[in-house]
Amino acid sequence: MPRMTMIEAIRDAHGVKMAEDDNVVVFGEDVGYFGGVFRCTAGLQERFGKSRCFDAPINESGIVGTAIGMAAFGLRPVVEMQFADYVYPAYDQIVSEAARLRYRSAGDFTCPLVVRMPTGGGIFGGQTHSQSPEALFTHVSGLKTVVPSNPYDAKGLLIAAIEDNDPVIFLEPKRLYNGPFDGDHDKPVTPWSKHPLGEVPDGRYIVPLGKGAIRREGAALTVLAYGTMVHVAEAAAEMVGIDAEIVDLRTLMPLDLDLIEASVKKTGRCLVVHEATLTSGFGAELVAVVADACFYHLEAPIVRVAGWDTPYPHAQEWDYFPGQARIGGAMKRVMEG
Amino acid sequence: MAARPRKSASNASAGKAAKSVSESSAEQIVKTLEHFDAPAPAKFSKDDEIRSYRDMLLIRRFEEKAGQLYGMGFIGGFCHLYIGQEAVVVGMQMAMKDGDQVVTGYRDHGHMLATGMEARGVMAELTGRRSGYSRGKGGSMHMFSKEKKFYGGHGIVGAQVPIGTGLAFSNKYEGTDAIAITYFGDGAANQGQVYESFNMASLWKLPVVYVVENNRYAMGTSVNRASAETDFSHRGLSFKIPGFQVDGMDVRAVKAAGDLAAEHCRSGEGPIILEMMTYRYRGHSMSDPAKYRTRDEVQKMRSESDPIEQVKKRLVSDHGMSEDDVKAIDKEVRDVVADAADFAQSDPEPDPSELWTDIYADDIPQAAE
Numbered sequence: 001m002p003r004m005t006m007i008e009a010i011r012d013a014h015g016v017k018m019a020e021d022d023n024v025v026v027f028g029e030d031v032g033y034f035g036g037v038f039r040c041t042a043g044l045q046e047r048f049g050k051s052r053c054f055d056a057p058i059n060e061s062g063i064v065g066t067a068i069g070m071a072a073f074g075l076r077p078v079v080e081m082q083f084a085d086y087v088y089p090a091y092d093q094i095v096s097e098a099a100r101l102r103y104r105s106a107g108d109f110t111c112p113l114v115v116r117m118p119t120g121g122g123i124f125g126g127q128t129h130s131q132s133p134e135a136l137f138t139h140v141s142g143l144k145t146v147v148p149s150n151p152y153d154a155k156g157l158l159i160a161a162i163e164d165n166d167p168v169i170f171l172e173p174k175r176l177y178n179g180p181f182d183g184d185h186d187k188p189v190t191p192w193s194k195h196p197l198g199e200v201p202d203g204r205y206i207v208p209l210g211k212g213a214i215r216r217e218g219a220a221l222t223v224l225a226y227g228t229m230v231h232v233a234e235a236a237a238e239m240v241g242i243d244a245e246i247v248d249l250r251t252l253m254p255l256d257l258d259l260i261e262a263s264v265k266k267t268g269r270c271l272v273v274h275e276a277t278l279t280s281g282f283g284a285e286l287v288a289v290v291a292d293a294c295f296y297h298l299e300a301p302i303v304r305v306a307g308w309d310t311p312y313p314h315a316q317e318w319d320y321f322p323g324q325a326r327i328g329g330a331m332k333r334v335m336e337g
Numbered sequence: 338m339a340a341r342p343r344k345s346a347s348n349a350s351a352g353k354a355a356k357s358v359s360e361s362s363a364e365q366i367v368k369t370l371e372h373f374d375a376p377a378p379a380k381f382s383k384d385d386e387i388r389s390y391r392d393m394l395l396i397r398r399f400e401e402k403a404g405q406l407y408g409m410g411f412i413g414g415f416c417h418l419y420i421g422q423e424a425v426v427v428g429m430q431m432a433m434k435d436g437d438q439v440v441t442g443y444r445d446h447g448h449m450l451a452t453g454m455e456a457r458g459v460m461a462e463l464t465g466r467r468s469g470y471s472r473g474k475g476g477s478m479h480m481f482s483k484e485k486k487f488y489g490g491h492g493i494v495g496a497q498v499p500i501g502t503g504l505a506f507s508n509k510y511e512g513t514d515a516i517a518i519t520y521f522g523d524g525a526a527n528q529g530q531v532y533e534s535f536n537m538a539s540l541w542k543l544p545v546v547y548v549v550e551n552n553r554y555a556m557g558t559s560v561n562r563a564s565a566e567t568d569f570s571h572r573g574l575s576f577k578i579p580g581f582q583v584d585g586m587d588v589r590a591v592k593a594a595g596d597l598a599a600e601h602c603r604s605g606e607g608p609i610i611l612e613m614m615t616y617r618y619r620g621h622s623m624s625d626p627a628k629y630r631t632r633d634e635v636q637k638m639r640s641e642s643d644p645i646e647q648v649k650k651r652l653v654s655d656h657g658m659s660e661d662d663v664k665a666i667d668k669e670v671r672d673v674v675a676d677a678a679d680f681a682q683s684d685p686e687p688d689p690s691e692l693w694t695d696i697y698a699d700d701i702p703q704a705a706e
Contacts, residue, residue, distance in 0.1 A: 025510065051510060057540065062499050062533030069440075069503020069517075072488055075510065077503075093530075096493045097500060105481035106472040107695045109488065141696055165698035210701065254701040 003193040004200040006177045009151035010040045010116075013158035014078065016204050018048050021076065024162060026053040028063060028080030028116075037082050038118055038177055064090035064115060068097050071113040071167075078162060081117035084171060085128045090115075091136070098167040099142030113167045114158070119147070120228055120275050121321060122175030122185070126314040132227075132276035132307070137169040138253045138285065144168045144209055145252045149176065149230040150197035153250055156207030164209060173227035183232035183323040210254035214263070218245035221269035221334050224260060224286050226252065229273045229322065236327035244271075244331060252282055260286070261293045268299040269334045273327055278306040300337030305330045375581045376597050378589035383656040389431065389588045390648040391666050393423035396447040397645055398674045399456055400619075403446065403463055407623050411682055412463045415492075416477045419447035421618035424644035425550055426451040428591025429518060432599050436513065440488040440501040441520035443478035444550075444617075448520065452485040456677035466684035473687040474695060495521060495528030498547070502534040505545035505608070516544040516602040524555025526569050535576040535608070544602035546595070547573070549612045550585070556621040557629040570612035580610030586642040616642070 004012065017024045026041055032054040035042030044053040056063045060081055067077035081087045087094070094115065101111040121130035137145045144166055148154035154172065161168035175181045179189035180197075192198030216234055220243040223233045230248045237244040245263050249256065264270045270290050272283040283304045290302055305322045313320050381389070400418040407416050419426075422444075430451040433439075441448045449459050454470065462469025462480050470480040478492035488504060491497040501519025508515040525531065526549055538545050549569040553560055560567050570580035579601075584590040591613065598609045616638045620627050652658040693700075 057533070057536055059530075059533035059536070061530040062502070062537055065496065065499020065530060065534070066503035066506060066537060069488070069500035069505075070507050070510075071503075072500065073438075073504055073507035075507055089529075092493060092496060093499065097491070097496055100479075101489075102697070103695045104471055104475040104479035105489065105695075106470070106474050108471075108481045108483045110698070144697070254703075257702050 001199045001201060003198045004151045004155075005179075005192045005198070006148070006151045006154045006172065007038055007040050009155040009200045010158055010172065011042060011044070012200065013155040013162070014041060014044055015047065017159060017162045018044065018052055020204065022052070023074065023076045024052075024078060025070065025075055026078045027056050029056055029058050029082045031055060031080050036080060038174065040116070040172075041080065060086055060090040061093055064093040065097065067113050068093060068101065068111055071098075071111045072101060072109045076112050076162060078114040078116065081115060083125075083129050084117040084119040084133050085131045087115070087117055087133065094137070094143070094167070094169070095140050099140050102166070103142060110165050111167045112165050114161045114170055115167070116158075116170040116172060118174035118177075119171040120173045120175055121312055121317060122181060122228065124314060124317055125312075127311040130312040130317075132171075132274065134171055134252055135276060135280060135282045138282055142167070143253065145171070146209060146250070147171045147173065147227040147252060148250065149173070149227055149248050150180065150195070151192050151200050152197045153207050153213075155200050156205050157209065157250065159204060160206040160209050163206070168209070171227070175228050176231070180231045181228055182235035183321070184235065185318055207250065209251045210256060211251070212247055212249045212256035212259045214245060214259070215248045216244065216246040218243040219267060220244055221271060221331060222247060222263040222267045223271045223273060223331075224249060224290075225273045226250065227275070229275055232322065232324060233273055233327055236324040236331060239324050240328040240331055242331045242335060255289070257289065257293070260289060264290050264294040265297045268297050269337075270294070270298070270302045271327070271330055271334050272302065272304045273322060274306050275322060276307055277309050278304060279309050281306050300334050303330050303334050303337070375583055375590070376593040378587055379593040379596065381589050381592075385431070386648055386652055386656060387666065389427050390645065390652060391670060392427045392430070392451060393588065393645045393648070394667065394670045395456070395673060396423045396426070396450050398670050399450060399460070399677070400446060402674050402678050403460065404619070404623070406464065406678060406681070412477070413465065414476055415443070416463065416623050417444040417621065418619045419444055419617070421638065422550060422552060422585070422615045423447060424588040424591050425548070425585045425613045425615055428588040429548060429595045431592045432595025433518065434515075434599070436486065436515040438486045438488055438501070438504045438515065438517045439520070440497045440504065440517065441490065442494060442497055442522060442525060443490070443492045444522070445478065445480065445490045449480055449482070449487055449490070452482065452487045454480075454482050454485050454487060456673050457680045460677040460681035461684050464681040464684075465686065466681060467687045467691070468680070468684045472691060474691070495525035495531055497521065498525065498528070498531045498534045502538050502543060502545055505538060505543035506541065508544050509541070514603045516546060516599055518546050518548060520548045520550060522555065523549060523551040523553065523560050523564065523569060524558070526572060527563060532576070535573050535578055538608040539573070539576040539578050542605060542607035545608045546598045546602060547578075547608060547610045549610060550615055551612055552615050552617040554617070554621065554629060557625070559629060568612070570610055573608070573610045578608050578610055580612060582612045582614055585613030585615035586644045587647060588644055
């Protein structure tokens with residue numbers, strides 16, 4: 001089976017859908033000729049032509065708004081925001097138009113649109129190239145929000161997103177593009193070619209939206225994580241020697257409520273981890289869901305580990321980033337609680 | 338599967354503005370603009386006059402009735418009436434072909450009626466009933482019709498402009514000769530995404546007619562208090578988009594401008610801007626103290642420039658219609674509006690289950706109380 005990086009897997013997902021369906025149109029800033037700042041669309045313009053994959057001016061609101069018009073017409077646009085930090089000018093279009101087109105037209109028009117964007121830190125990008133804005137999207141009814149953690153999922157989830165009949169926000173943890181970064185920034189990252197989830201089948205397959213996965217089975221406590229934090233949490237569990245069950249949510253909306261409930265009821269303890277800032281982060285929603293569904297099964301308070309409530313720092317990136325030490329420490333607290 | 342053969346939507350060769358390399362950009366723009374001087378008003382046959390009279394009167398009477406129902410408490414929330422501006426949508430509609438799309442902002446009842454959407458369905462949406470075009474989910478500002486190619490109805494000022502641009506992209510991508518008529522007001526013309534759209538539409542030579550409905554007031558702010566350049570037809574110059582001002586109170590002038598713009602777009606020349614000089618008689622919405630203009634100003638427009646009265650006079654003086662003939666049309670229109678109003682008051686409210694429908698394609702599990 002072919003082994004791919006997450007970049008190659010995302011590129012492959014585009015290729016599969018563009019070959020299958022000429023309603024799929026891919027565009028964004030430097031997406032066509034250049035192949036994307038992270039190379040996720042490299043080769044698509046050569047293969048499918050300039051009308052299927054092309055460059056847009058630097059105008060995120062215009063890119064997303066134009067794509068919404070195309071989606072309402074019946075095309076399936078896939079657009080790239082060069083960084084998730086650049087999406088804010090397009091937020092009006094995403095919230096007021098893409099998310100609401102189906103509802104406000106009572107189903108007459110729909111918006112099958114995918115907005116991809118590299119998310120998260122770990123590359124010394126500072127405050128405008130490192131943010132994790134997922135909670136801004138999960139808060140909006142009508143949107144689906146996806147965060148893959150490995151190449152296999154990235155391809156299957158992106159194909160599912162392109163085939164989905166609703167607008168999907170597809171957040172790609174950029175620190176995972178080339179390997180399963182586990183938070184240890186002093187050593188080189190293991191390449192995806194040496195990881196089982198770097199095995200990516202040829203052709204079409206989907207990972208369904210709304211289904212999480214258990215990355216590590218365990219009996220002591222449940223860790224709810226997504227994206228980069230899945231790998232950091234796995235490493236932290238090894239570090240502190242706690243038999244944690246690591247749940248990779250994969251999609252935040254729809255959320256795999258059944259998987260979360262079953263795991264927490266089994267372990268009786270829950271730790272929630274994300275890289276985004278703490279206050280009003282998606283972790284708050286997860287804590288509420290767990291408290292609601294599993295309250296009488298809990299043996300300790302639910303704990304959150306998240307980015308600090310500060311702008312994303314440059315020099316002090318690793319003090320901000322929720323690394324193995326913080327997550328491991330929190331695991332111990334949950335076990336003692 | 339091989340892709341269907343399609344025109345290249347993003348890399349069409351540049352249009353006439355780029356032909357002569359020896360000319361400066363400024364000279365090219367001047368030439369382009371000269372080419373697009375406002376045309377003379379269209380010559381209307383008797384049938385054209387009757388159609389435009391009827392269609393404009395339907396909008397006028399519909400809006401008057403909506404205002405009444407609002408006052409009586411049957412319509413809640415926001416309600417932006419189109420009275421005074423009827424010639425714009427009716428003239429443009431007369432220039433359109435089947436397959437062309439329309440998208441607009443929140444002052445949208447007139448646009449919907451002009452496309453042929455049913456008065457009953459529009460009025461029932463205003464009253465929030467289950468037979469409304471959006472089954473009560475949208476209200477005054479958010480209605481749609483796939484059948485009539487009406488893409489909304491958008492409550493966020495200017496947000497429809499990139500959407501219209503995307504529709505135009507789709508037309509080019511599919512290789513059809515359809516054009517996207519994208520309406521917005523003088524207020525929306527100051528939104529940044531309008532200019533993002535202008536740039537992309539011109540760069541990619543998209544078949545989109547940007548219709549600026551300049552009714553002189555963005556809510557309560559007059560054009561000259563909000564806009565450094567008050568000639569909106571010139572707002573496309575930096576993007577090499579030609580434009581011109583049109584007497585938006587004369588349906589024949591609008592029709593002629595629409596014809597020219599449609600031909601421009603269909604021939605692959607890219608976007609064009611039509612600035613419709615128009616006027617709204619009523620307030621911005623139903624709660625407008627109207628202190629930003631004088632009664633005399635409104636009265637002068639009503640008595641000297643009313644789009645419907647202009648046609649009515651011609652029907653009698655130029656086309657030999659009697660007062661009774663005209664009244665017969667009036668009655669027909671009143672009956673349609675009365676029927677719509679009755680329907681919109683008697684139609685049931687949405688079923689409670691509608692609270693949870695049309696949010697996603699499928700039911701999805703959500704946390705609940």
